[in-house]
Amino acid sequence: MTEHTENELEKLIKERIAAKGRITFAEYMAACLYEPGLGYYTSPGRKVGAEGDFYTSSNVHQAFGRVIAKELAQMWQCLGMPDAFDLVEAGAGGGQLALDIMDTLAEVAPEFYPKVTYRFIEKEPSLRDAQAAKLAGHEGKLAWSTPDDLLSGNISVIGCILSNELIDSFPVHLVEQTGGGLKEVYVVTVAGELGEQVDELSNPAIAACLERVGATLVAGQRAEVNLAAPAWITAAASCLKKGFILTIDYGFPAKVLYRPGRMNGTLLCYYRHTLEENPYLNPGLQDITTHVDFTTLMQAGEAAGVATVWFGEQYRFLMGGGIIQELIELEARAVGDEEKIRHRLALKKLMLPEGGMGDTFQVLVQSKGVDNPQLRCMRDWSGLL
Incomplete structure (x- = not known):
């Protein structure tokens, strides 16, 4: 079993939980993504493209x-x-x-x-x-x-x-429908590790948001608000x-x-x-x-x-x-079949379902x-x- 190595942000989050008690998942996600100098989007390194973690x-x-x-x-x-x-x-x-x-x-x-x-x-x-x-x-x-x-x-x-x-x-706030009604998922520490606790909603706006869009969760269902x-x-x-x-x-x-x-x-x-x-x-x-x-x-x-x-x-x-017209124009400018194929494969990724973005x-x-x-x-x- 690989030993878990705690990074600097994880340590900071655990210190916050120790000081103030549980935090909402929204607070946890905000720290993970935007904590100054430590969050995913606020730390050095490429996030998008072949050298990053995902494509847009x-x-x-x-x-x-x-x-x-x-x-x-x-x-x-x-x-x-x-x-x-x-x-x-x-x-x-x-x-x-x-x-x-x-x-x-x-x-x-x-x-x-x-x-x-x-x-x-x-x-x-x-x-x-x-x-x-x-x-x-x-x-x-x-x-x-x-x-x-x-x-x-x-x-x-x-x-x-x-x-x-x-x-x-x-x-986002993370919620779960339970036998006792709609509850919120909080982030806590369990035996020194990050874990979850389900309890009453931190903000009535969470339930109101689901109600406005007509969302009714079934027992055991989780969702994000x-x-x-x-x-x-x-x-x-x-x-x-x-x-x-x-x-x-x-x-x-x-x-x-x-x-x-x-x-x-x-x-x-x-x-x-x-x-x-x-x-x-x-x-x-x-x-x-x-x-x-x-x-x-x-x-x-x-x-x-x-x-x-x-x-x-x-x-x-x-x-x-007009993306088909764009493809036709780009193919007309392409140098060789390999470039034309690259254009077509990219179009497929942008347009098609089931593995594409369409x-x-x-x-x-x-x-x-x-x-x-x-x-x-x-x-x-x-x-x-």
């Missing part, structure tokens, strides 16, 4: 960013082609999606590109430096704000607020004066996310492209994610004054946005102050094939 759609192929760029140009048209368009990305990571979008706009939308300011919502200085370096060719069109700026409503946006695989990394997600959408809606919120993430509507057959919820960990179901292993060294409840995002947005314009699987969004990832478009927007993703893509 933007790391699979540039066509993903090209489709989004052309949708953004369409959004500009829907807004009446204003002289300034704020493109705000929260959770941009190394900036690959931003680069693909800006490169595409410079190439295909010369009338729109000069109007765009790309604003990163970023609190990690090392990521800010990486983003600036990656997009050096677009210097002068870049800006940065902190998550606190967005959450406090200190940013004024006419344009689009974009996130790609952001909300799945928000800390993301209270930070509706708060984020509410804040984004407050910052958005006119335009769109574009959210891309893996998840489902509530009726699918909380269905009775999903007994263990959706909590997963990623370490070097390997799935791990135990979140108490190697705190700070593995990513912890959960699927997004898109019903809650739509409800929170509508309550905050943004309308649901379009919602559906990623493959539908990409098809309507139906697990969802896209939500919300709008504010825009009458009857006509977006590319709304097109009948059957006629585009």
